[in-house]
Amino acid sequence: MDNIEIGLWVTGGMLVMVVMGMRVAFAAGLAGLAGLIWIFWAKFGYAPDKFGKALTVGVKIAGQVPHSKVSSQALSLIPTFILIGYLAYYAGLTRALFEAAKRWIAWLPGGLAVSTVFATAGFAAVSGASVATAAVFARIAIPEMQSIGYDKRFAAGVVAAAGTLASMIPPSAILVIYAIIVEQDVGKLLLAGFIPGAFSALIYGILIVGTAMLFKRVGPPVGGFSWRERLVSLPPALPIVFVVVIIIFFVYNPFGGDAWGTPTEGGALGAFVVFCMAVWKGMRWSELKSALIETAKLTVMIFSIIWGVLIYVRFLGFADLPGAFADWVTSLHMSPMLILVMILLAYAVLGMFMDAIGMLLLTLPVVYPAVMALNGGEAVSAADSTFGMSGPMCAIWFGILVVKMAEFCLITPPIGLNCFVVAGVRPDLSVQDVFRGVTPFFIADAVTIALLVAFPAIVLWLPSLAM
Amino acid sequence: MAGHSSVLEDGSLLSRLDRHLLKFERFLALVSGLAVFGLMVLAVVSVGGRNLFNRPLAGYVDWIEQLMPLIAFMGISFVQREGGHIRMDIVIGMLRGRALWLFELISVILILVLMAALVWGSWAHFQRSFDFEAPMWSNDSSIDIGLPIWPAKLLAPVAFSVLCLRLLLQIWGFGRAFLLGLANPVAVPLIEDTAAVAAHEAEQLEGHE
Amino acid sequence: TEWNVSLWGKRRAFTEHVEKLAELVAEKTNGEFTLNISYGGLSKNKENLDGISIGAFEMAQFCAGYHRDKNRTITVLELPFLGVSNLEEEVAVSNAVYAHPAVQKEMAKWNAKLLMTSPMPQYNLVGTGEPRDTLEKMKGMRVRATGGLGKAFEAIGAVPTSVTATEAYNAMESGVVDTVAFAPHAHLAFGTINIADWWTENLNPGTVNCPVVVNIDAYEALSDAEREALDSSIDEAIAHYLDNYGKLLEKWDSILAEKGVQKVHIADAEIEKFKKAAAPVKDQWIADMTAQGLPAQELYDLVQDTLKKVRGGS
Numbered sequence: 001m002d003n004i005e006i007g008l009w010v011t012g013g014m015l016v017m018v019v020m021g022m023r024v025a026f027a028a029g030l031a032g033l034a035g036l037i038w039i040f041w042a043k044f045g046y047a048p049d050k051f052g053k054a055l056t057v058g059v060k061i062a063g064q065v066p067h068s069k070v071s072s073q074a075l076s077l078i079p080t081f082i083l084i085g086y087l088a089y090y091a092g093l094t095r096a097l098f099e100a101a102k103r104w105i106a107w108l109p110g111g112l113a114v115s116t117v118f119a120t121a122g123f124a125a126v127s128g129a130s131v132a133t134a135a136v137f138a139r140i141a142i143p144e145m146q147s148i149g150y151d152k153r154f155a156a157g158v159v160a161a162a163g164t165l166a167s168m169i170p171p172s173a174i175l176v177i178y179a180i181i182v183e184q185d186v187g188k189l190l191l192a193g194f195i196p197g198a199f200s201a202l203i204y205g206i207l208i209v210g211t212a213m214l215f216k217r218v219g220p221p222v223g224g225f226s227w228r229e230r231l232v233s234l235p236p237a238l239p240i241v242f243v244v245v246i247i248i249f250f251v252y253n254p255f256g257g258d259a260w261g262t263p264t265e266g267g268a269l270g271a272f273v274v275f276c277m278a279v280w281k282g283m284r285w286s287e288l289k290s291a292l293i294e295t296a297k298l299t300v301m302i303f304s305i306i307w308g309v310l311i312y313v314r315f316l317g318f319a320d321l322p323g324a325f326a327d328w329v330t331s332l333h334m335s336p337m338l339i340l341v342m343i344l345l346a347y348a349v350l351g352m353f354m355d356a357i358g359m360l361l362l363t364l365p366v367v368y369p370a371v372m373a374l375n376g377g378e379a380v381s382a383a384d385s386t387f388g389m390s391g392p393m394c395a396i397w398f399g400i401l402v403v404k405m406a407e408f409c410l411i412t413p414p415i416g417l418n419c420f421v422v423a424g425v426r427p428d429l430s431v432q433d434v435f436r437g438v439t440p441f442f443i444a445d446a447v448t449i450a451l452l453v454a455f456p457a458i459v460l461w462l463p464s465l466a467m
Numbered sequence: 468m469a470g471h472s473s474v475l476e477d478g479s480l481l482s483r484l485d486r487h488l489l490k491f492e493r494f495l496a497l498v499s500g501l502a503v504f505g506l507m508v509l510a511v512v513s514v515g516g517r518n519l520f521n522r523p524l525a526g527y528v529d530w531i532e533q534l535m536p537l538i539a540f541m542g543i544s545f546v547q548r549e550g551g552h553i554r555m556d557i558v559i560g561m562l563r564g565r566a567l568w569l570f571e572l573i574s575v576i577l578i579l580v581l582m583a584a585l586v587w588g589s590w591a592h593f594q595r596s597f598d599f600e601a602p603m604w605s606n607d608s609s610i611d612i613g614l615p616i617w618p619a620k621l622l623a624p625v626a627f628s629v630l631c632l633r634l635l636l637q638i639w640g641f642g643r644a645f646l647l648g649l650a651n652p653v654a655v656p657l658i659e660d661t662a663a664v665a666a667h668e669a670e671q672l673e674g675h676e
Numbered sequence: 677t678e679w680n681v682s683l684w685g686k687r688r689a690f691t692e693h694v695e696k697l698a699e700l701v702a703e704k705t706n707g708e709f710t711l712n713i714s715y716g717g718l719s720k721n722k723e724n725l726d727g728i729s730i731g732a733f734e735m736a737q738f739c740a741g742y743h744r745d746k747n748r749t750i751t752v753l754e755l756p757f758l759g760v761s762n763l764e765e766e767v768a769v770s771n772a773v774y775a776h777p778a779v780q781k782e783m784a785k786w787n788a789k790l791l792m793t794s795p796m797p798q799y800n801l802v803g804t805g806e807p808r809d810t811l812e813k814m815k816g817m818r819v820r821a822t823g824g825l826g827k828a829f830e831a832i833g834a835v836p837t838s839v840t841a842t843e844a845y846n847a848m849e850s851g852v853v854d855t856v857a858f859a860p861h862a863h864l865a866f867g868t869i870n871i872a873d874w875w876t877e878n879l880n881p882g883t884v885n886c887p888v889v890v891n892i893d894a895y896e897a898l899s900d901a902e903r904e905a906l907d908s909s910i911d912e913a914i915a916h917y918l919d920n921y922g923k924l925l926e927k928w929d930s931i932l933a934e935k936g937v938q939k940v941h942i943a944d945a946e947i948e949k950f951k952k953a954a955a956p957v958k959d960q961w962i963a964d965m966t967a968q969g970l971p972a973q974e975l976y977d978l979v980q981d982t983l984k985k986v987r988g989g990s
């Protein structure tokens with residue numbers, strides 16, 4: 001049996017374990033370990049007395065991976081991004097953002113819903129986790145919307161959909177994970193997330209305003225705020241601006257000078273700003289301690305999947321399966337754009353059943369090289385490429401598309417986690433209600449993805465400035 | 468906001484062992500959280516030193532690489548105890564009673580096989596970096612300021628060994644549930660439906676907007 | 677026989693000898709013996725030596741400076757101002773050191789046999805802004821330089837700052853470092869030349885040493901014909917490497933002109949001052965290594981003698 005066949009069998013075995021409910025991290029790690037042992041035993045001609053040697057080599061290769069892969073500077077962004085999110089609650093940023101958004105933009109048709117979207121987008125700039133973002137805003141925004149006559153399902157849908165933005169707008173753990181798996185520059189990917197994130201928010205906003213103009217019942221405008229009231233609402237939201245500025249300026253200086261540091265430093269400093277704010281707001285040690293433990297838990301969950309999947313990836317390196325898959329995809333007699341669209345559709349389907357991080361980690365090692373090969377290779381220039389962008393730019397573009405798919409999977413039935421969270425926070429809402437309310441936003445997301453595919457410049461403009 | 472738990476407890480030996488191990492696991496998770504805090508402080512020192520005093524922190528990257536295993540591994544057993552590691556539970560969520568315990572049992576045994584192998588493999592990885600004869604016992608050092616790497620490499624087999632203990636308890640717990648056909652076994656994480664998970668997520672934020 | 681070879685990055689001047697070796701070996705054995713080269717798929721570059729020791733793959737490349745403690749003896753070749761002035765001399769001193777019993781003994785701990793070197797030209801600085809052409813201007817300069825080079829820069833009051841090769845571009849662009857020390861091919865491969873304003877043409881403070889090794893068991897398990905094919909191809913592979921790198925160096929001036937990078941000439945007096953300041957680095961190295969029971973002085977003298985011999989002979 002050649003290595004590629006072994007690769008296919010092992011991959012199949014891993015998927016069976018995942019479907020049967022084994023923890024993804026360990027299913028991937030076990031598949032990788034078994035695959036390594038298999039490949040070495042095959043190399044020794046399946047001699048019975050050589051099995052021990054194959055076992056030893058396989059185990060030792062797998063045993064290198066956890067420490068080796070985890071002790072990386074780029075990965076240190078993930079825990080700091082998670083910490084920022086947890087500290088943000090204690091810094092009182094949610095309420096401040098919602099108030100400011102309400103006073104400034106609630107005069108639009110469907111104004112309170114639009115305010116919710118933009119306040120959530122703002123909070124996304126300090127939160128790396130979509131689910132937590134949706135949970136907080138469900139508590140603040142839904143009651144206010146209901147109290148002025150919004151349809152409660154629609155209000156819930158707004159929060160569930162807007163909550164997904166936290167995965168796109170930096171800090172974003174998912175973007176960092178993508179960068180690590182595909183070995184691309186983390187800073188540029190984070191930078192690339194800002195505009196598509198804001199763009200998504202804008203599309204949501206347009207959808208809401210349009211709906212509100214058509215159906216009066218959806219939500220009346222809220223006016224009557226004086227300029228003074230508007231101005232005083234700004235300072236409490238200021239730390240958000242600090243964090244955004246720090247992250248941007250630590251990757252790239254828009255004024256043309258040197259950037260201020262590395263993304264790693266930027267992420268950690270962002271956390272520090274929010275930490276100071278939280279201390280100033282009276283955070284106690286017990287609260288800090290629980291924030292730290294929660295951060296540790298989420299971090300170890302993510303890291304376990306990362307090293308587990310990387311054991312599997314190391315095995316793939318020996319089996320050369322990604323290379324074979326890339327060859328196969330590029331040999332198809334189909335338009336590359338069509339193949340790309342089909343890959344995205346496959347993510348949409350997979351995302352209905354899987355957790356976003358697990359989905360990306362399991363698929364990217366094979367799918368990403370294929371997409372790069374479609375474009376003409378890692379080192380291709382924009383002029384020679386299929387999609388009209390250089391290799392590194394294609395990596396960024398595909399990353400943003402994939403993260404948008406991951407966000408989409410947070411609101412699609414049957415497992416859309418954001419919808420469950422919103423229903424969990426509001427006892428008067430069933431999960432079905434939330435899925436009902438979130439349906440219009442599928443259209444918004446489909447439009448966003450289509451536009452990002454058709455006009456890559458939306459994604460690539462900002463990172464290309466930093467090249 | 469201290470992590471919720473869907474693990475039942477009683478006065479049995481198994482449950483007492485579970486709680487003893489839990490104390491240790493929680494301590495390790497806190498260590499990991501403090502290391503994240505350390506990461507933040509390190510960046511402040513590095514940036515501050517560079518911009519204010521033109522004295523960058525020597526070996527900033529080396530120090531990060533030393534901290535990361537602390538953050539990445541120490542909480543692994545704590546999360547397994549709570550059943551927090553990500554999985555796809557569409558299929559297993561439909562099972563009840565013995566069938567469910569059987570699947571859980573097989574899954575936990577397979578994890579133990581993997582983790583026992585990784586204790587061995589990561590220990591070998593540590594050993595290659597460790598030498599009793601050498602200065603600072605180091606056979607492998609970081610690139611910039613030459614920190615010995617063996618302490619960081621040792622964290623993997625240590626954390627994985629604690630996880631192996633946890634897995635043994637869970638094999639005991641699920642095995643007992645399977646054999647006796649229990650409805651609510653102790654010392655193992657019980658599946659909650661997605662809505663209950665969401666409710667927990669929501670509870671955690673109660674009072675902290 | 678099929679061997680897996682663990683390299684990293686992508687195919688570049690730095691890996692051409694391995695590519696050539698694979699070609700030659702396959703040719704000589706009519707495809708019986710093949711080298712399967714992987715760029716990063718089999719191991720992380722800092723762990724190639726571990727992989728060799730495990731038996732994960734049969735051949736690998738690594739750089740001594742990545743992990744000084746794994747290969748103390750080879751770091752003699754990374755000391756500042758050794759006096760090596762071209763790639764041929766770099767090959768000669770590397771071969772001499774690789775043949776030393778103490779070096780072979782240390783590599784044998786990793787189950788590794790030194791096959792050949794990857795000769796690297798002297799590292800030189802690129803930077804932005806005002807050229808740093810005196811030691812005075814290098815004071816407080818944040819420089820990306822590892823190993824003995826880093827120590828040398830430290831000795832003149834510069835600040836070596838840790839970034840990996842792949843992060844060097846970002847670090848320079850973001851001002852984390854002011855200057856980056858690389859060989860020319862690396863300034864090209866990692867893009868630092870694209871944002872540079874100047875390049876020092878004659879600072880020549882030293883270089884890094886990156887051997888190619890094979891797993892001893894695998895090497896001994898080769899048939900006589902295969903081993904012969906491998907051994908006899910090394911010189912030709914190195915010759916190909918030198919030829920290829922030579923072409924790159926010829927193009928270097930035009931690359932600098934094209935990118936608008938100014939060549940900075942450092943005055944001899946400044947270089948003498950630098951050498952003097954960096955001298956303790958070598959002495960410290962000899963003292964430390966001797967204390968660890970390694971024939972440090974002998975290794976250092978071996979390098980110097982070899983240099984004399986090479987120059988005397990040509």
Ligand code: NA
Pocket residue numbers: 123124125126127128129165166167168169170171172
């Ligand atoms: Na975010």
Ligand code: NA
Pocket residue numbers: 351352353354408409410411412413414415416417
């Ligand atoms: Na879904």
